[in-house]
Amino acid sequence: MPPAVRRHPTARAMTVRRLAAGVRLNVLTFVRTPLNVVLAVALPIVVIEGWGRSMAGLPETPTMEAIPLTLGRLLGAILGVAIVAGLLGLTQMISAREADRRLVQTGYEPRTLLATRLLALSGVTVAVAAVNFLVLAATTSPEAPVLTFAFLALAGIVYAFLGALVGAVLPRLFEGSLVVVFLAMMDAFLSGDSPLAADVPDFVTYFPLYHPKELLRAAMFEGTVATGDLAFVAGYVLVLLAAVTAVFGATMQVDGRWSA
Amino acid sequence: MEGTVHTPTSSTDGAVLRGEQIEKSYGSWLPIGRTTPVLTGANFELTPGEIVGIVGENGSGKSTLMKILVGVLGADAGSVERGGTIGWCPQEPLLYDRLTVAETFDLFGSGYGMDEAAIREARDRLAERLEFDRYLDYRIDALSGGNRQKVNLAVALMHDPDVLLLDEPYTGFDWDTYLHFWDIAEDLAADGTAIAMISHLIEERTRLDRIVEVRDGVVRDATHDEDAIEEHGATSGEADQFEAADSAGDGAADAAGSPQAPDSEGDDRA
Numbered sequence: 001m002p003p004a005v006r007r008h009p010t011a012r013a014m015t016v017r018r019l020a021a022g023v024r025l026n027v028l029t030f031v032r033t034p035l036n037v038v039l040a041v042a043l044p045i046v047v048i049e050g051w052g053r054s055m056a057g058l059p060e061t062p063t064m065e066a067i068p069l070t071l072g073r074l075l076g077a078i079l080g081v082a083i084v085a086g087l088l089g090l091t092q093m094i095s096a097r098e099a100d101r102r103l104v105q106t107g108y109e110p111r112t113l114l115a116t117r118l119l120a121l122s123g124v125t126v127a128v129a130a131v132n133f134l135v136l137a138a139t140t141s142p143e144a145p146v147l148t149f150a151f152l153a154l155a156g157i158v159y160a161f162l163g164a165l166v167g168a169v170l171p172r173l174f175e176g177s178l179v180v181v182f183l184a185m186m187d188a189f190l191s192g193d194s195p196l197a198a199d200v201p202d203f204v205t206y207f208p209l210y211h212p213k214e215l216l217r218a219a220m221f222e223g224t225v226a227t228g229d230l231a232f233v234a235g236y237v238l239v240l241l242a243a244v245t246a247v248f249g250a251t252m253q254v255d256g257r258w259s260a
Numbered sequence: 261m262e263g264t265v266h267t268p269t270s271s272t273d274g275a276v277l278r279g280e281q282i283e284k285s286y287g288s289w290l291p292i293g294r295t296t297p298v299l300t301g302a303n304f305e306l307t308p309g310e311i312v313g314i315v316g317e318n319g320s321g322k323s324t325l326m327k328i329l330v331g332v333l334g335a336d337a338g339s340v341e342r343g344g345t346i347g348w349c350p351q352e353p354l355l356y357d358r359l360t361v362a363e364t365f366d367l368f369g370s371g372y373g374m375d376e377a378a379i380r381e382a383r384d385r386l387a388e389r390l391e392f393d394r395y396l397d398y399r400i401d402a403l404s405g406g407n408r409q410k411v412n413l414a415v416a417l418m419h420d421p422d423v424l425l426l427d428e429p430y431t432g433f434d435w436d437t438y439l440h441f442w443d444i445a446e447d448l449a450a451d452g453t454a455i456a457m458i459s460h461l462i463e464e465r466t467r468l469d470r471i472v473e474v475r476d477g478v479v480r481d482a483t484h485d486e487d488a489i490e491e492h493g494a495t496s497g498e499a500d501q502f503e504a505a506d507s508a509g510d511g512a513a514d515a516a517g518s519p520q521a522p523d524s525e526g527d528d529r530a
Contacts, residue, residue: 032399
């Protein structure tokens with residue numbers, strides 16, 4: 001009987017295998033980091049109620065109405081998702097930077113490696129958004145629950161990719177965390193219809209949470225899809241994706257892959 | 261000027277890895293930062309089946325040279341030609357802390373393009389030979405330093421590379437594993453694998469075909485330079501110390517890069 005011939009997998013099959021293995025192991029890494037799980041579960045409750053009540057507690061002025069508690073909670077949910085997803089994106093890029101370079105040296109394409117990270121990150125972000133949505137739905141009554149959940153997840157993905165970009169550009173956990181948290185809080189505040197932020201400049205409309213918030217507001221209070229905002233957010237995600245791919249590819253450049 | 265790299269290639273004189281006129285400086289991107297030249301025209305060559313020791317004082321550029329040869333660090337100038345598959349064992353284990361040992365093999369094996377059966381076969385073979393087979397389900401961050409280093413080395417070996425570049429690969433090994441490591445290295449060399457190893461152990465000179473020294477930014481042959489070998493080797497009589505520590509089982513640790521006696525009692529890691 002002739003000896004068994006080992007077939008070399010095609011490049012496409014290899015990429016699929018690497019993607020599947022990478023996503024699975026990235027998700028396992030997330031689950032095995034207890035702080036991540038605690039953050040994902042505990043933060044929504046704290047932020048949705050805390051941020052919601054503090055925003056609703058802002059004083060009414062002669063020219064400005066106070067924020068209803070429901071809107072405050074919605075803004076809290078966006079902030080909760082954004083902070084957790086942003087920090088997860090950041091840590092995903094920083095925590096194993098040197099090991100990533102070794103993995104790329106073995107033959108993993110940086111783009112494939114990044115894809116495994118971002119796919120796992122998106123999945124985890126959707127889970128985080130689900131927790132936030134459950135808390136939000138328990139305290140409010142969204143007109144279109146599915147859309148509300150979907151747009152909450154979209155807001156999370158925007159920040160997850162933003163966190164990944166910050167991590168690729170600034171590979172330091174402390175400094176990167178400050179950037180992500182400060183940005184998310186400022187963004188949620190300025191984008192969030194606060195009477196204290198009534199005279200914000202027009203460029204706030206380009207902030208990462210501005211259009212996701214408009215999407216969410218339409219879904220939650222009117223049960224509709226704000227298509228213009230949706231297109232803007234989709235474009236935002238694509239730009240972030242291109243930026244993080246370019247930066248990650250540059251930082252992971254190795255010239256010594258093993259030859260086939 | 262950027263360094264150039266050609267890979268893969270076949271050399272007319274049989275070298276499977278060659279670096280020529282490699283230059284590398286470290287510096288800050290700020291204009292006020294200091295620039296430190298490390299390599300100023302280093303040449304290095306490796307042919308199939310030979311085991312080459314790389315010595316040099318701390319900061320001489322040994323690890324920098326190796327990273328450039330591997331390809332994970334770019335040179336400022338010079339060229340590197342690689343003629344085969346490369347396995348690299350970095351000085352510090354570059355692994356994913358929250359993955360298990362078995363998952364680590366899956367991930368790096370898929371990077372090398374190995375199928376599942378080949379990964380499993382390599383994993384089991386190396387785990388048995390380096391004696392970490394009972395830790396396959398342990399997470400990397402739950403392993404002792406010595407066992408982590410075994411996995412670090414095994415990841416470099418798992419795809420049977422043509423060229424093996426090892427940066428103090430036995431740090432934290434116990435004496436038995438150190439000997440197993442040399443058995444593996446000598447078997448690989450006999451099969452034609454070219455091996456370069458950064459080493460501090462003077463006793464290894466008998467196992468090495470050549471010794472090169474990195475000094476003043478260049479690489480020079482030090483195979484017959486007793487002074488250089490004495491200067492960069494660990495203390496004389498190291499092997500006797502390991503054997504004494506091993507037989508006593510007292511967990512004695514020693515110079516950086518040296519194998520260690522069996523893990524000490526107080527360590528709760530695997």
